Amino acid sequence: LRIGLRKNVFISGIFNRGFTSETVSKLDGKVALITGAASGIGKATAAKFISNGAKVVIADIQRQLGRDTAAELGPNATFIPCDVTKESDVSDAVDFTISTHDKLDIMYNNAGIACNTPPSIVDLDLAVFDRVMDINVRGVMAGIKHASRVMIPRRTGCILCTGSITGIMAGLAQHTYTVSKSTVIAIVSSAAAELCQYGIRINCISPFAIPTPMVMNEMNQIYSGLNDARLREIVYNAGALHGANCEPEDIANAAVYLASDDAKYISGHNLVVDGGFTRFKSLGFPAPDQVA
Ligand code: NAD
Numbered sequence: 001l002r003i004g005l006r007k008n009v010f011i012s013g014i015f016n017r018g019f020t021s022e023t024v025s026k027l028d029g030k031v032a033l034i035t036g037a038a039s040g041i042g043k044a045t046a047a048k049f050i051s052n053g054a055k056v057v058i059a060d061i062q063r064q065l066g067r068d069t070a071a072e073l074g075p076n077a078t079f080i081p082c083d084v085t086k087e088s089d090v091s092d093a094v095d096f097t098i099s100t101h102d103k104l105d106i107m108y109n110n111a112g113i114a115c116n117t118p119p120s121i122v123d124l125d126l127a128v129f130d131r132v133m134d135i136n137v138r139g140v141m142a143g144i145k146h147a148s149r150v151m152i153p154r155r156t157g158c159i160l161c162t163g164s165i166t167g168i169m170a171g172l173a174q175h176t177y178t179v180s181k182s183t184v185i186a187i188v189s190s191a192a193a194e195l196c197q198y199g200i201r202i203n204c205i206s207p208f209a210i211p212t213p214m215v216m217n218e219m220n221q222i223y224s225g226l227n228d229a230r231l232r233e234i235v236y237n238a239g240a241l242h243g244a245n246c247e248p249e250d251i252a253n254a255a256v257y258l259a260s261d262d263a264k265y266i267s268g269h270n271l272v273v274d275g276g277f278t279r280f281k282s283l284g285f286p287a288p289d290q291v292a
Helices: 002-019 040-051 063-073 087-101 126-154 175-198 213-222 228-237 248-259
Strands: 031-035 055-060 077-081 106-109 157-162 200-207 270-273
Touching (some): 031 040, 031 087, 040 055, 040 063, 040 106, 055 063, 077 087, 106 248, 157 175, 157 248, 175 200, 213 228, 248 270
Parallel strands (some): 157 200
């Protein structure tokens, strides 16, 4: 009986190992460039891409953190300083990827910032609006432009962009961030219309709120005086799907899927990763005076 049991465990072990998603390298031999990958969603995606067999160039404005992240992720990660508001930086990051790895298969335009501007449009700070659009929109445009420059001659490639649920459901964030993210979704549709003739796929991923440094910084300003654990709890409790929290790894898994051959016929799509939040009336974030 003991031998029989061991044999079963052994056989099921082999069977499982062959079929679990963690052991299947969905991006074997692929080369990816990810903006804003020193932290948060970009970093989690870089790690997931590497564990799926890809080489990743991390492009970020935070030099020290970018270098530390690349060192943490190991020899298949490289860092290049890049400010996505500077077209020459984005162009250089693409050229650096080609000169280091001979090709660019996946461009993920993920860098972005939030803004805690006053809620009323009457008080809109247009300088802040310009700054956010510069990073969240113009930076994405620059990434698509320069990725396309090197992908079109190869007649293949995959481009991803980070949108947000705030881009599809108004009233969740301030006007500036909302406008920037709905524009990213529109850019993806527009670019897909041209790039499909070259066999290049472009898709958007729109996450629900995740307590990354960007969001924690904003939460600290909105709910001042609360500690990080309580702020994380507020973010998680705002989700609609019980029994799960939205994590950077959920976005990374969506990115692996869209970048892989599993999604070979998906382009111009906005993959919403929100546990259903935007599909029905949900509670969302409490007003600051309603929490302790
Ligand atoms: P994060 O702050 O952890 O990461 C953002 C990264 O972008 C940072 O490493 C930052 O240095 C980099 N960055 C900022 N400005 C840059 C610039 N000009 N050039 C290059 N890099 C720059 O935050 P995150 O939550 O991981 O954000 C990643 C993306 O996800 C953003 O586009 C954000 O708008 C989007 N998003 C986040 C959430 C969320 O709840 N965390 C939800 C929806 C969408």
